[in-house]
Amino acid sequence: MKELVAMLEIKNLSKALGERPVLRNLSFAVNKGEILAVTGPNGAGKSTLFKCAAGLMKPGGGKIFLDGRPVKRNSPEVKRKIGFLGHEPFLYPSLSAVENLRFYGKLYKVKDLDEKAFELLRKVGLHYFKDMPVRSFSRGMIQRLAIARVLLPEPEILLLDEPHTGLDRDGLALFNGILLEKKAEGAAILLITHDFSQVETLADRALLLKKGKITASMELRNPSGRISVGKWYEEAVNAG
Amino acid sequence: MMELIRDGFVIAGKDLRKEWKTKETISVMLIFSALVVLVFSFAFDPANQTVKTVIPGLVWLITIFSALLGLNRSFASELENGCLNGLRAAPIDPASIYIGKVIANFVLVLFVQMVSIPVLFILFDYRFAGSLLWFLATVFLGTYGLIIIGTFLAALAVNAQNSEMLLPVLLLPLLSPLMIGAVQASAAFAGGENMESAMSWIQLMAGYDLLFTAVCLLLFEYILEDS
Numbered sequence: 001m002k003e004l005v006a007m008l009e010i011k012n013l014s015k016a017l018g019e020r021p022v023l024r025n026l027s028f029a030v031n032k033g034e035i036l037a038v039t040g041p042n043g044a045g046k047s048t049l050f051k052c053a054a055g056l057m058k059p060g061g062g063k064i065f066l067d068g069r070p071v072k073r074n075s076p077e078v079k080r081k082i083g084f085l086g087h088e089p090f091l092y093p094s095l096s097a098v099e100n101l102r103f104y105g106k107l108y109k110v111k112d113l114d115e116k117a118f119e120l121l122r123k124v125g126l127h128y129f130k131d132m133p134v135r136s137f138s139r140g141m142i143q144r145l146a147i148a149r150v151l152l153p154e155p156e157i158l159l160l161d162e163p164h165t166g167l168d169r170d171g172l173a174l175f176n177g178i179l180l181e182k183k184a185e186g187a188a189i190l191l192i193t194h195d196f197s198q199v200e201t202l203a204d205r206a207l208l209l210k211k212g213k214i215t216a217s218m219e220l221r222n223p224s225g226r227i228s229v230g231k232w233y234e235e236a237v238n239a240g
Numbered sequence: 241m242m243e244l245i246r247d248g249f250v251i252a253g254k255d256l257r258k259e260w261k262t263k264e265t266i267s268v269m270l271i272f273s274a275l276v277v278l279v280f281s282f283a284f285d286p287a288n289q290t291v292k293t294v295i296p297g298l299v300w301l302i303t304i305f306s307a308l309l310g311l312n313r314s315f316a317s318e319l320e321n322g323c324l325n326g327l328r329a330a331p332i333d334p335a336s337i338y339i340g341k342v343i344a345n346f347v348l349v350l351f352v353q354m355v356s357i358p359v360l361f362i363l364f365d366y367r368f369a370g371s372l373l374w375f376l377a378t379v380f381l382g383t384y385g386l387i388i389i390g391t392f393l394a395a396l397a398v399n400a401q402n403s404e405m406l407l408p409v410l411l412l413p414l415l416s417p418l419m420i421g422a423v424q425a426s427a428a429f430a431g432g433e434n435m436e437s438a439m440s441w442i443q444l445m446a447g448y449d450l451l452f453t454a455v456c457l458l459l460f461e462y463i464l465e466d467s
Binding site: 076078079080082084088089090093095099103104108149 | 250251257320321323326327328329331332
């Protein structure tokens with residue numbers, strides 16, 4: 001049996017925005033080569049959790065471990081290992097697709113930058129549009145480019161907040177293929193999504209976040225007696 | 241340290257490339273400075289000798305207000321598509337974001353000065369009688385101080401509702417000592433009078449610049465923080 005090595009471990013993470021507690025003593029781990037889906041109703045704290053894990057927000061309490069070592073905030077070594085795809089694409093509208101990738105590649109100290117950037121643009125199907133300004137891109141094309149931006153530094157941990165948004169059928173298949181490829185390479189992937197079919201296709205485990213707490217979890221790679229994710233979600237959300 | 245500066249240049253390069261493509265900010269800054277020069281050339285009689293004494297002040301008036309236009313855009317443009325978060329999530333020291341913005345703003349303001357100051361001198365038929373080198377050093381030190389504080393405060397104000405109004409309100413009082421020194425020193429070096437006393441103004445400006453460079457670099461990380 002394959003040994004499970006925790007790549008990202010979150011222990012007793014808490015966060016309040018103003019007076020309102022958003023995350024309450026969250027603890028879980030994502031292993032190498034695992035896709036963990038985090039789902040839950042709006043306002044459950046999913047995006048805040050990702051922002052804390054990506055170093056964009058200061059946690060109120062608790063610890064985050066990366067590859068067994070406690071995460072020091074603003075540490076470039078830690079940030080280099082994390083690929084974060086948030087609600088926004090982090091792309092400059094007036095720059096072209098390749099200029100955006102070059103810029104982030106330089107910040108992430110990517111070697112053979114041009115070669116990797118062109119390869120990724122080909123992979124996400126944007127190589128014909130590489131010199132076009134992002135401003136002229138459709139929502140789906142922007143999402144494809146944002147995915148290329150995240151993958152460029154070859155991160156060991158992927159934090160993906162609703163990454164399927166805006167993608168067409170081809171885009172979905174392409175992106176899922178990329179995620180499974182990254183998983184096979186040993187990346188730990190944490191995925192926020194409300195799309196249960198994607199959870200079933202991709203995830204090894206699913207967690208339900210409700211009012212800042214993990215209230216249920218589900219193993220998806222053990223088919224014996226498994227119910228659908230949609231049914232599990234309904235039951236878990238309505239319980240208590 | 242080298243990495244900090246290298247990352248700063250990468251960010252500045254990106255900002256200047258964006259500006260080169262869109263010319264959004266520089267065009268507004270140039271139009272503003274041209275209008276100021278034009279209005280003042282009509283308001284004052286260039287033949288009147290006493291008017292010459294206000295020219296160094298006009299140099300700094302153009303510099304401050306055209307810089308404000310650029311500074312306001314400097315961080316506000318990063319809010320589009322969440323790019324500021326992209327920079328914050330990148331494996332770089334937060335101070336390099338600040339350094340990058342300072343370099344880009346400095347280049348833009350220097351460009352505006354390179355165009356507007358000679359035009360101002362020509363329109364007012366100003367005869368340069370002092371030391372050009374020291375005059376340029378004064379312009380450099382004054383502009384650097386303005387950009388150092390302005391960039392810091394632009395980052396501080398970017399998430400405020402009325403950031404465009406907040407920036408001048410915060411910036412102008414803080415700039416007073418620097419601008420008094422800059423106007424006095426540039427008047428002395430341009431006119432060729434009281435050059436010795438101007439040296440103490442230069443020292444004040446250099447000290448001010450050093451102090452605020454250190455303070456802004458140290459504090460920048462905290463103002464970028466998202467609660």
